[in-house]
Amino acid sequence: MKKQNLFFAAVAALVFTSCEKTEIKEVEKIVYADQAGSLSLTFDAKYGDSDFELNKKYPYQLINSSGTYDMEFEFSRLRYWVSNVKLIDKDNKEHAIPESYYLVEETNEIAVQHLVNGEKYPATKREEVTIKDIPSGEYKAIKFSIGVDQKYNDNIALTAGELGSLNGMGVSDGWMWFTSYKFLTVAGTIHWAGGTPTSKALSWETGSNALFDGGEKAVELTAPLKIDAQNSGKITCNVDVKELLSATDLPWVNNSISQNKKDLMIALRDTFLSKSLTFKEASSVSVEAN
Known part of the structure; x- marks a missing residue:
């Protein structure tokens, strides 16, 4: 029993x-x-209908008041800061992503001028940013800035996200002995397709606190994007470098744009935001399918 x-x-x-x-x-x-999810944000660099590559000559026909000119552009660097990311849900509520500072770049090797042992920043290509801990929801738009806000731009020693004096653009590509950040950098060589002189260095850069205001991009999605622990989001934007060249109709004369040419920096920033950077596609992907 x-x-x-x-x-x-x-x-x-x-x-x-x-x-x-x-x-x-x-x-x-x-x-x-109900847990948070993640978002893959990709900036797909193009030159017109072609993939963007460094160290390759791309044709460019310049048309201005003086006539029509056949030129070629060869790039060695494309870098910019994506910051202050906000997602807008279907109820129009903004969700700011804390410490969202990301360096998007395609660059040849860069000598680090302020270090004495010959250190070099390695050749790097980075087009995709992964953003984690996004609140569960459905999102219809995304906003972000190109550049660094004043708090961190005024003190490059502060760290947040990927910012910091020993990281990325801080260590190898800053203004005035690295006391502030460059927001957008395009570098390379301009060539005449025929005639002389045959080539000239290209160095276009934007920065300064004054340029940060007005540097926000809003991207409307074609359909709400579901993000949670079971569904990750993917947003892809095109970055057409050929469109960026239209920031000036005198690229040979204005081959150098920097802090002493504020109007041209503004034109470069605005051209990047309004013409070069455009929405391509968005989708939700099951985490189990990844």
């Missing part, structure tokens, strides 16, 4: 344990569905 009682007790314990595990799994599933 005791053995029989023990048997029934064991069976009851097993059933209770099995039910208890099932209940725990259901609770975990409910919590999991």
Whole structure:
């Protein structure tokens, strides 16, 4: 009789344990569905209809008041800061992503001028940014700035996201002995397709606190994007470098744009935001499918 009682007790314990595990799994599933998700934000660099590549000559026909000229542009660097990311949900509520500072770049090797041991920043290509801990929801738009806001731009020693004096554009590409950031850099060589002189260095850069205001880009999605722990989001923007060249109709004369040419820096910033940087596509992808 005791053995029989023990048997029934064991069976009851097993059933209770099995039910208890099932209940725990259901609770975990409910919590999991409401957890934060992630977003892949890609900036696909192009030159017109072609993929963008460094160290390659691209044709460019310049038309201005003086006539029509056949030129070629060869690039060695394209870099810019994407910052202050905000997602707008279907109810028009903005969700700011904390410490969202990302360096997007395609660059040849860069000598680091302020270091004495000949250190070099390696050749790098980075077009995709992964943003984590996004609140669960459906989003219809994204906003971000090109550049660095005043708090961090005034003190390059501060760290947030990818910012910092020993990171990325801070260590190898800053203004005035690295006391502030360059927001956008395009470098390379301009060539005449025929005639002389044959080539000239290209160095276009934007920066300064004054240029940060007005440097926000809003991208409207074609359909709401679902993001949660079970669905990651993907947003892709095109960056057409050929369109960026239209910032001036005198590129040979204005081959150098920097802090002493504020109007041209503004034109370069505005051209990048309004013409070069455009929405391509967006989608939600099941985490299990990744």
